Amino acid sequence: MNRRDFFGAGAAMGLGMALNSSTNFAAAQTTAETDRRAEAKLRISSQLGPAPGKNDAEKLANMKKYGCEAVEYHGGCVGKGKEHKEMANDAGLEVSVICWGSCNGDLCSDVVEKRQPGIDALKRALETAAEMEARGVIYVPAFNGQTKLTNQEIRKLLLEFMPEVAKFAASMNTAVIFEPLCRMEAFFLRQVADGASLCRDIQRIAGTSDDNPGITVMGDFYHMDTEEANDMGAFICAGKKYLKHVHLAGGVSNPRRTFPGENDRNYVDGFRGLKYIGYTDFCSFECGCAGKDKEEAFKKTIAFLREQWEKA
Amino acid sequence: MNRRDFFGAGAAMGLGMALNSSTNFAAAQTTAETDRRAEAKLRISSQLGPAPGKNDAEKLANMKKYGCEAVEYHGGCVGKGKEHKEMANDAGLEVSVICWGSCNGDLCSDVVEKRQPGIDALKRALETAAEMEARGVIYVPAFNGQTKLTNQEIRKLLLEFMPEVAKFAASMNTAVIFEPLCRMEAFFLRQVADGASLCRDIQRIAGTSDDNPGITVMGDFYHMDTEEANDMGAFICAGKKYLKHVHLAGGVSNPRRTFPGENDRNYVDGFRGLKYIGYTDFCSFECGCAGKDKEEAFKKTIAFLREQWEKA
Numbered sequence: 058m059n060r061r062d063f064f065g066a067g068a069a070m071g072l073g074m075a076l077n078s079s080t081n082f083a084a085a086q087t088t089a090e091t092d093r094r095a096e097a098k099l100r101i102s103s104q105l106g107p108a109p110g111k112n113d114a115e116k117l118a119n120m121k122k123y124g125c126e127a128v129e130y131h132g133g134c135v136g137k138g139k140e141h142k143e144m145a146n147d148a149g150l151e152v153s154v155i156c157w158g159s160c161n162g163d164l165c166s167d168v169v170e171k172r173q174p175g176i177d178a179l180k181r182a183l184e185t186a187a188e189m190e191a192r193g194v195i196y197v198p199a200f201n202g203q204t205k206l207t208n209q210e211i212r213k214l215l216l217e218f219m220p221e222v223a224k225f226a227a228s229m230n231t232a233v234i235f236e237p238l239c240r241m242e243a244f245f246l247r248q249v250a251d252g253a254s255l256c257r258d259i260q261r262i263a264g265t266s267d268d269n270p271g272i273t274v275m276g277d278f279y280h281m282d283t284e285e286a287n288d289m290g291a292f293i294c295a296g297k298k299y300l301k302h303v304h305l306a307g308g309v310s311n312p313r314r315t316f317p318g319e320n321d322r323n324y325v326d327g328f329r330g331l332k333y334i335g336y337t338d339f340c341s342f343e344c345g346c347a348g349k350d351k352e353e354a355f356k357k358t359i360a361f362l363r364e365q366w367e368k369a
Numbered sequence: 370m371n372r373r374d375f376f377g378a379g380a381a382m383g384l385g386m387a388l389n390s391s392t393n394f395a396a397a398q399t400t401a402e403t404d405r406r407a408e409a410k411l412r413i414s415s416q417l418g419p420a421p422g423k424n425d426a427e428k429l430a431n432m433k434k435y436g437c438e439a440v441e442y443h444g445g446c447v448g449k450g451k452e453h454k455e456m457a458n459d460a461g462l463e464v465s466v467i468c469w470g471s472c473n474g475d476l477c478s479d480v481v482e483k484r485q486p487g488i489d490a491l492k493r494a495l496e497t498a499a500e501m502e503a504r505g506v507i508y509v510p511a512f513n514g515q516t517k518l519t520n521q522e523i524r525k526l527l528l529e530f531m532p533e534v535a536k537f538a539a540s541m542n543t544a545v546i547f548e549p550l551c552r553m554e555a556f557f558l559r560q561v562a563d564g565a566s567l568c569r570d571i572q573r574i575a576g577t578s579d580d581n582p583g584i585t586v587m588g589d590f591y592h593m594d595t596e597e598a599n600d601m602g603a604f605i606c607a608g609k610k611y612l613k614h615v616h617l618a619g620g621v622s623n624p625r626r627t628f629p630g631e632n633d634r635n636y637v638d639g640f641r642g643l644k645y646i647g648y649t650d651f652c653s654f655e656c657g658c659a660g661k662d663k664e665e666a667f668k669k670t671i672a673f674l675r676e677q678w679e680k681a
Contacts, residue, residue, distance in 0.1 A: 079679030086641070086681075208520045209556050244521050250562040250606065253598035286565035286606055293602030294562060329398070367391030369398075 093297075093335030099328070099366040101305075101359060102127035102153035102341035107316070109352035117148035123356055127153035129341045130189075135181055138188030145189075152189040153339040154234060154302050157182045157196055162203025164218065165211045165245075176218055179233070180225055187229035192301050192338055193273060194226075195234045200243050211245045215255060219272060220263035227263070227271030234301050235274045239283035239309075247284045249276045250294035257299070267298050277304035277343070279314045282322060292330030300336060303327075305362065306344035315347040316354050318361035328369035405609075405647030411640070411678040413617075413671060414439035414465035414653035419628070421664035429460035435668055439465035441653045442501075447493055450500030457501075464501040465651040466546060466614050469494045469508055474515025476530070477523045477557075488530055491545070492537055499541035504613050504650055505585060506538075507546045512555050523557045527567060531584060532575035539575070539583030546613050547586045551595035551621075559596045561588045562606035569611070579610050589616035589655070591626045594634060604642030612648060615639075617674065618656035627659040628666050630673035640681035 103125050110116035117128060128150050134141040135155065145152050163175030182194045198211055206214065219233070226232045235252040237243075246252055252274030260270045274295050278288075285291045292300060307315045308322030317324060331340075340362075348354035415437050422428035429440060440462050446453040447467065457464050475487030494506045510523055518526065531545070538544045547564040549555075558564055564586030572582045586607050590600075597603045604612060619627045620634030629636060643652075652674075660666035 079676060082637075082680040209552075240521075248560070248562050248566065250560050250597065250599075250603065253602075254560065254596055257598045284566055285562065286569045286611065287562075287608055290565075290602050290605030290608070291562065293605055294597070294599045296599055296602070299598065325394075364391060368394045 090333065094332045096335045096337065097332040098337050099331075099363065100127070100337065100339050101125045101362070102129050102339040104129045104131070104156065104341065104343050107342040107344055107346065107355070109355050113144065114148075117145065117150060119352065119355065121149045123359055125150065125359075127151040127339050127341070129153045129339075129343070130155050130191075132157045132182065134189070135185045138185040141185075142189040152186075152191040153341050154192050155182055155186050155189075155194045156343070157194045159197040159200050159203060162199035165198045165204050165206055165214055167205035172214075172218070176222060179222060183222075183226045183229065183231055183233070186231045187226075191231060193232035193234040195236050195275065195302065197236050197238060197243060198245055200238070201241075208245055212255065216258055216262065219259045223259055223263040223265055223271035225271070227265040227269045230269060232269075232271050232273045232301055235272075236277060236304075237274070237280060237284065238277070239280040241283070242280070247280075249274060249281070249285065249291040249300075253295040253299045256295075270298060272299075273301035274299050275302035275304065276300065276327070277306065278317070278322060278324065278327060279304065279306035279308060279344070281327070282308035288324075288327030289330035289333065292327060292336070293333055295334075297334045297336065300331075300334065301338050303331070303336075303338075303340040304343045305340050305358075306342070312345075312347040315345045316342070316358035317344075317365075318358050319347040319354070324362060324365040325368045328366050332369055402645065406644045408647045408649065409644040410649050411643075411675065412439070412649065412651050413437045413674070414441050414463075414651040416441045416443070416468065416653065416655050419654040419656055419658065419667070421667050425456070426460075429457065429462060431664065431667065433461045435671055437462065437671075439463040439651050439653070441465045441651075441655070442467050442503075444469045444494065446501070447497045450497040453497075454501040464498075464503040465653050466504050467494055467498050467501075467506045468655070469506045471509040471512050471515060474511035477510045477516050477518060477526055479517035484526075484530070488534060491534060495534075495538045495541065495543055495545070498543045499538075503543060505544035505546040507548050507587065507614065509548050509550060509555060510557055512550070513553075520557050524567065528570060528574065531571045535571055535575040535577055535583035537583070539577040539581045542581060544581075544583050544585045544613055547584075548589060548616075549586070549592060549596065550589070551592040553595070554592075559592075561586060561593070561597065561603040561612075565607040565611045568607075582610060584611075585613035586611050587614035587616065588612065588639070589618065590629070590634060590636065590639060591616065591618035591620060591656070593639070594620035600636075600639030601642035601645065604639060604648070605645055607646075609646045609648060612643075612646065613650050615643070615648075615650075615652040616655045617652050617670075618654070624657075624659040627657045628654070628670035629656075629677075630670050631659040631666070636674065636677040637680045640678050644681055 108116035160175045163171040256272045259272045265271045307320040420428035472487045475483040568584045571584045577583045619632040658666045
């Protein structure tokens with residue numbers, strides 16, 4: 058009898074000996090949680106930067122060799138979706154997401170004329186994401202210094218233009234993915250819960266479905282190290298509906314933002330959150346390497362992460 | 370065999386048949402979670418306003434009669450701790466917290482001279498809380514319109530003056546309790562996760578202990594209805610260490626902010642979060658009453674909440 062069977066049987070027995078409907082309800086929730094844990098998977102992706110190899114082809118081949126299932130492209134792929142998808146598929150990989158960024162903060166700029174071109178550029182990125190069958194496009198409303206708008210003004214503005222963009226994304230089965238950053242990089246949108254709350258509000262206006270909201274959020278273990286008091290809670294705040302991507306990186310202690318396992322950052326609590334929500338999307342490297350042998354470090358960090366996942 | 374014994378035995382068996390140390394670790398975490406759920410309690414408190422009765426003595430007597438364990442006083446009790454504690458104790462109640470508020474936003478005012486008197490006033494409130502053996506003093510940094518400082522400036526300022534206040538509170542075994550509010554009332558500090566993150570940063574500077582950090586956060590089901598995408602995640606973000614109080618109130622739909630059960634607000638997900646962290650502090654009414662018979666409504670809302678707790 059494995060863990061899943063055991064807890065499954067436990068929940069069934071719990072139902073059998075239930076005292077009342079409330080207990081039944083609670084037991085059913087426990088069963089659902091156990092099922093979600095069993096469904097959850099650590100599916101690893103990587104940007105090209107952290108992957109070992111002399112060129113992109115070598116990097117993609119090494120990703121596959123060491124157990125990655127997908128590649129995360131940078132914004133340079135926009136408009137060239139077909140060739141980038143082929144390049145990934147040829148190596149036996151999917152495309153996880155496009156790491157697009159803030160477009161200089163144009164969409165939330167205090168200079169009104171910059172906004173619409175920014176929105177149009179995001180739509181082009183979403184089209185490429187759809188073409189590559191990627192989960193979505195990572196979007197940062199503004200890095201520090203890119204807008205004079207306040208927190209309140211940026212949030213209000215996002216609720217104005219983002220519902221239509223979410224509908225556009227959902228129509229192609231892809232999504233905008235908000236990336237919360239630490240305060241050293243962005244004063245607006247620092248926590249996963251805040252991103253999830255934004256997603257909920259935008260989805261309500263857009264009227265998109267829960268299966269395909271078109272507007273989602275991610276968590277980055279580096280930024281979360283500064284901003285989140287609890288990684289598990291942060292991921293549960295987003296839930297399976299809104300959490301569409303995770304960045305793997307070390308924490309803020311020395312060496313900063315290198316491969317997981319190269320500093321003291323712990324992933325168990327966060328992975329426990331991913332298991333709780335039944336996460337099956339990608340966890341993707343966006344980090345440096347402290348070790349001298351990058352290929353060895355890549356192999357090692359993946360083994361470390363799998364161990365952390367088992368512990369979760 | 371009750372649920373706790375069953376899951377306890379399950380976890381023990383899980384340990385016995387563990388395949389490796391990672392599985393052991395995960396099983397031990399599951400056991401710890403089961404223990405925390407068993408320890409968690411729905412301990413009800415109320416402000417005097419929502420309690421039925423013609424005067425304070427009648428209100429306190431009715432609270433006790435219908436199952437409350439504590440009273441939450443307003444700021445008017447500051448400096449009169451002894452008599453307020455006696456009044457509560459005479460009715461068989463504890464004092465949960467003091468609902469103090471923002472002191473006109475003075476502590477985070479753009480008018481620098483207002484700040485120190487505000488800090489001093491908060492310390493007087495903490496002294497009274499300690500005298501009443503209350504969990505702490507609810508503090509709102511600023512309601513909308515009370516300060517011209519930005520989000521970033523308020524956060525920075527809190528990190529400057531609050532560590533010393535946290536140490537002062539902890540020295541008397543009580544705490545400042547940040548209250549996140551919905552955006553209609555405050556633009557700064559809208560989510561439990563943000564409050565928890567503030568607590569962590571302040572505690573690091575203060576150097577207070579995990580058992581008695583002196584700086585904590587609460588969740589209010591009314592405000593959370595607007596701001597949180599997931600109540601359970603929000604409470605887990607704070608954890609047992611930082612979550613020191615909960616306000617019970619209906620959601621934003623009609624009738625707004627009345628007794629739980631009088632509108633469609635659901636408490637199961639939030640209570641599941643409280644059970645997850647092993648919460649044993651108070652949940653306290655701060656709401657209106659839509660019903661005509663307040664005593665009947667009070668009885669009914671408590672029964673409703675106990676049912677929601679069982680379901681969680």
